Amino acid sequence: MRIVILTGIFPPEIGGPAIYTERLARELSEKGNDVKIITYGKSRGDYPFKVVCISKKWPKVLRHIIFFIKTLKESAGSDLIYAQNLFSVGIPGLMVSKILKKKFVVKIVGDYAWEKSLMRGWTKEGIDEFQNINSPRINFLKKWQGRVANGADVLITPSNYLKGIISGWGVPEEKIRVVYNAPEEIPSANLSKEEAQKEISIKGNLLLSIGRLSPWKGFLCLVEVVVGLIKENPNFKLLIIGEGEERKHIEKKIKDLGLEDNVFLLGRIPHDKLAVYFKAADLFILNTGYEGFPHVILEAMDNGVPVITTKRGGNSEVVEDGVNGILVEYNNKEEWKEAVLRLWRDKELQDKFINNSREKIRRFNWDNLINQTLAVLRLV
Numbered sequence: 196m197r198i199v200i201l202t203g204i205f206p207p208e209i210g211g212p213a214i215y216t217e218r219l220a221r222e223l224s225e226k227g228n229d230v231k232i233i234t235y236g237k238s239r240g241d242y243p244f245k246v247v248c249i250s251k252k253w254p255k256v257l258r259h260i261i262f263f264i265k266t267l268k269e270s271a272g273s274d275l276i277y278a279q280n281l282f283s284v285g286i287p288g289l290m291v292s293k294i295l296k297k298k299f300v301v302k303i304v305g306d307y308a309w310e311k312s313l314m315r316g317w318t319k320e321g322i323d324e325f326q327n328i329n330s331p332r333i334n335f336l337k338k339w340q341g342r343v344a345n346g347a348d349v350l351i352t353p354s355n356y357l358k359g360i361i362s363g364w365g366v367p368e369e370k371i372r373v374v375y376n377a378p379e380e381i382p383s384a385n386l387s388k389e390e391a392q393k394e395i396s397i398k399g400n401l402l403l404s405i406g407r408l409s410p411w412k413g414f415l416c417l418v419e420v421v422v423g424l425i426k427e428n429p430n431f432k433l434l435i436i437g438e439g440e441e442r443k444h445i446e447k448k449i450k451d452l453g454l455e456d457n458v459f460l461l462g463r464i465p466h467d468k469l470a471v472y473f474k475a476a477d478l479f480i481l482n483t484g485y486e487g488f489p490h491v492i493l494e495a496m497d498n499g500v501p502v503i504t505t506k507r508g509g510n511s512e513v514v515e516d517g518v519n520g521i522l523v524e525y526n527n528k529e530e531w532k533e534a535v536l537r538l539w540r541d542k543e544l545q546d547k548f549i550n551n552s553r554e555k556i557r558r559f560n561w562d563n564l565i566n567q568t569l570a571v572l573r574l575v
Contacts, residue, residue: 196228196229197229199275200233202216202278202280204235212280219565222565223569224244226565231247233247233249233262234249235249235258237250262284262287266291270291270297273297275297275298275348275575276297276299276300277301277572279302280307281344282339285343286343289346300351302351303357303361304352308339309485312328312332312333313410314440321525322360322411341365344366345364349371349571352371352487353487355509374571375567376559377561378490378559384470384471384473384474386471397459399430400430400431402433402479403434403472404433409440411484412439415448418445418458419448420528421458434472434476435460435461436462436464473494474498476500478500478502479500479501479503480502481505482505482531483507484526486507496552502519504520504521506522506524506525507525521534521538
């Protein structure tokens with residue numbers, strides 16, 4: 196097949212979507228497909244496929260126009276266009292597919308209308324409650340989201356939870372295919388916990404959390420939970436890896452509560468350096484109000500770290516409460532404190548979760564992801 200992949204980010208930019216798209220393109224290419232990437236930003240690297248970059252130095256409107264023109268040019272001889280989001284690449288991809296009469300596939304990993312409305316202060320509701328909100332500006336985003344989704348021949352999404360959200364936009368269920376994501380391999384760190392903690396220069400009973408510093412990720416709540424935890428064990432320390440718009444609020448919360456010696460905002464850490472942090476951690480915790488599919492939880496499991504997370508979104512498709520992890524209510528400080536103390540004190544339960552997680556993640560692997568994605572694209 197001749198496949199044009201449209202993506203908002205691509206290496207050297209960091210983040211799950213960039214890593215995913217690069218590996219997807221490599222493996223599709225290795226299987227004999229003619230792959231082209233069109234992306235914003237700049238690319239470095241020697242790839243077995245063509246990468247077309249649109250500089251972010253252009254004004255926003257102009258770079259979207261250039262993206263559309265490049266997509267139109269590069270897609271002329273293609274079999275299909277595969278967009279990695281609904282808006283920044285999905286809208287130009289849909290327009291080109293209609294002009295050239297090409298098949299159009301979109302990967303949806305979240306609800307753009309909800310995320311934008313939350314960040315702009317238009318709503319404080321969670322993603323599930325948001326689906327029933329009715330206001331002019333929110334409805335405008337929802338309308339465009341539904342229009343692009345319905346314009347695609349097929350939608351690929353990484354969880355049954357998200358399939359339910361998307362079908363609520365008025366998209367026929369038969370157009371939605373679930374293809375589970377797979378954890379990206381992290382170079383192993385052949386270190387003991389003590390050696391890993393020495394390398395990162397933080398010692399104690401470490402609680403690791405990774406994610407974008409966004410309101411729905413619940414980091415402010417976790418910081419408050421630490422206050423209760425250190426009353427039980429002063430050696431508890433929370434490590435937060437990630438960047439985002441909530442950073443200043445989290446920094447202020449840490450300072451206000453006097454937790455500078457117990458909570459560490461580590462910023463962005465290159466993906467290939469994460470293994471040492473997993474090795475150093477006692478528990479991995481993710482207090483998220485929304486997770487389309489918890490990629491980072493798979494990585495924690497793959498690195499042998501017991502997991503506690505919320506009952507929201509696609510988390511329960513990976514974590515079975517009491518079987519390979521603990522599920523708690525989002526932002527429930529008391530539940531979080533009790534769950535952390537329970538799991539930290541029970542080494543047998545930790546071993547049970549680690550062993551059961553190894554079994555669970557076997558179904559989430561790149562061979563399955565590539566084969567299932569290819570099957571969808573061939574069907575289209």
